[in-house]
Amino acid sequence: MRLDDPCIKKLEPPKLNVFERTYLPQIIDGLAVTGRHILGVLRGESITIEYPEQPHRPSPNYRGVHRLNKDEEGRVKCVACMLCATACPVHCIDIIGATAPEGWSDREKYPASFVIDELRCIFCGMCEEACPVDAVELTSFYDLTGLSREEMIFDKTKLLSVYDLTKDSEPSRMGNLTTF
Ligand code: SF4
Ligand code: SF4
The missing domain is CATH 1.20.5 (Single alpha-helices involved in coiled-coils or other helix-helix interfaces)
Structure with missing residues (x-):
């Protein structure tokens, strides 16, 4: 530019x-x-609230754990363009792109591997801003814990499972839909 x-x-x-x-x-x-x-x-x-008996509802623009969104056909939305990894100021996103499977005519590539190190992440939201297809988003999850460092390194399966967990309560922010 x-x-x-x-x-x-x-x-x-x-x-x-x-x-x-x-x-x-x-x-x-x-x-x-x-x-x-x-x-x-x-x-x-x-x-104050009686947490954890009384759940805390963060504000709609709270930036918590990531999710990888799926499209209408249940496929990962990501097209492995690497823009989020490039924008990430702490380099905690690691993507391995591959040729899209046969039949995925709307894209050339998809992420064979997509990993975010949630412990290195500073939850700045730059990845979400950079994504041209709204595939990566931050959710309102704030209380996720792990017993080891490895548990907090989220791979594609885990990031997609966060989507499954949150898709009903938190429709895509980028799609200008309401959040809870
Ligand atoms: S929220 Fe910021 S630090 Fe975390 S993965 Fe996205 S760009 Fe990187
Ligand atoms: S999540 Fe979005 S910005 Fe990141 S590689 Fe996939 S399509 Fe590109």
Whole structure:
């Protein structure tokens, strides 16, 4: 990509006035949030939950464990373009592409192997942003644990199983559908 490419958007930092440059508005905003919480506690409102008995619902844009999406025919959506692995700042995605099986006329390649090291991942969401076919997505799973490092290295089968687990409660974010 060239520097004069019209697709590149240049963002200017916002211009702050003298008052804003003192950071007093931001401090006042912060104190207002704290004040609201204090008033809530005084009114008897709880700001904590009894986890794990009471499940925590993260916000819709929470970035948790990945999944590999499937298409309408139940095939992995990924076309092994490697864009997610290239975009990943910590290089925790490892893909081995192969020629698509016979009959998969809509693509040339598919991932023979697709591995994400969830322990190295910083959950930045760059892979999700980079994917041209919405094949890799982050889910709201936040409490996945493992007893060994190997358990936290997710292969294709495991990533597809996360899709099966979450597809009903979390339709594709990239498809502009609602999340829970
Ligand atoms: S969320 Fe970020 S760090 Fe994790 S695999 Fe995707 S691009 Fe890499
Ligand atoms: S998940 Fe998306 S970006 Fe990554 S290799 Fe597959 S198609 Fe490309």
